[in-house]
Amino acid sequence: DGGITQSPKYLFRKEGQNVTLSCEQNLNHDAMYWYRQDPGQGLRLIYYSQIVNDFQKGDIAEGYSVSREKKESFPLTVTSAQKNPTAFYLCASSPNRYGYTFGSGTRLTVV
Amino acid sequence: GESVGLHLPTLSVQEGDNSIINCAYSNSASDYFIWYKQESGKGPQFIIDIRSNMDKRQGQRVTVLLNKTVKHLSLQIAATQPGDSAVYFCAETVNSGNTPLVFGKGTRLSVIA
Numbered sequence: 001d002g003g004i005t006q007s008p009k010y011l012f013r014k015e016g017q018n019v020t021l022s023c024e025q026n027l028n029h030d031a032m033y034w035y036r037q038d039p040g041q042g043l044r045l046i047y048y049s050q051i052v053n054d055f056q057k058g059d060i061a062e063g064y065s066v067s068r069e070k071k072e073s074f075p076l077t078v079t080s081a082q083k084n085p086t087a088f089y090l091c092a093s094s095p096n097r098y099g100y101t102f103g104s105g106t107r108l109t110v111v
Numbered sequence: 112g113e114s115v116g117l118h119l120p121t122l123s124v125q126e127g128d129n130s131i132i133n134c135a136y137s138n139s140a141s142d143y144f145i146w147y148k149q150e151s152g153k154g155p156q157f158i159i160d161i162r163s164n165m166d167k168r169q170g171q172r173v174t175v176l177l178n179k180t181v182k183h184l185s186l187q188i189a190a191t192q193p194g195d196s197a198v199y200f201c202a203e204t205v206n207s208g209n210t211p212l213v214f215g216k217g218t219r220l221s222v223i224a
Contacts, residue, residue: 033211
């Protein structure tokens with residue numbers, strides 16, 4: 001079945017540590033996105049990529065980094081510069097202008 | 112499951128009643144709108160969309176209404192069922208979606224059996 005897979009489902013990060021969240025899609029979608037979700041707030045855009053080897057910052061890119069070396073993959077690294085990384089992270093993809101498909105999310109907790 | 116929103120506006124409805132969830136969008140240039148449903152601990156799921164050249168669009172048990180004059184979007188769910196309990200988000204974009212979606216803060220729908 002085609003879909004978008006995020007892993008891991010739960011992730012724990014120690015202070016000062018970088019962690020990478022995986023997002024893989026087999027839908028042949030050109031565009032991919034990373035959103036952050038905090039309680040009481042909507043989804044906020046971190047980074048997005050509309051084609052391979054190109055990506056743009058979203059509204060809250062500070063403390064995060066991404067790469068888009070393959071069409072299928074758009075990993076997100078949460079760096080030690082992100083001071084409040086505890087959140088639910090959602091990856092999405094879309095074929096063109098419409099219709100995002102979301103993954104099931106990764107819950108990141110700082111310990 | 113995990114909570115996706117602890118302090119969201121909440122709408123409580125009796126099972127079988129109709130639900131109306133409202134959304135005020137921010138950008139008068141937005142030309143494409145989507146409603147998503149998010150269950151606890153899961154990613155959002157597409158419900159229905161509408162383009163700015165339409166005022167109303169119907170799906171199965173759901174209807175979206177768009178009032179561009181006051182920048183207002185609503186989602187109507189007919190005969191609400193317990194499985195409809197979730198957080199509902201509206202999202203908007205300009206240029207027919209060629210720019211990323213901007214999401215509202217969401218509304219939690221609780222269905223009383």
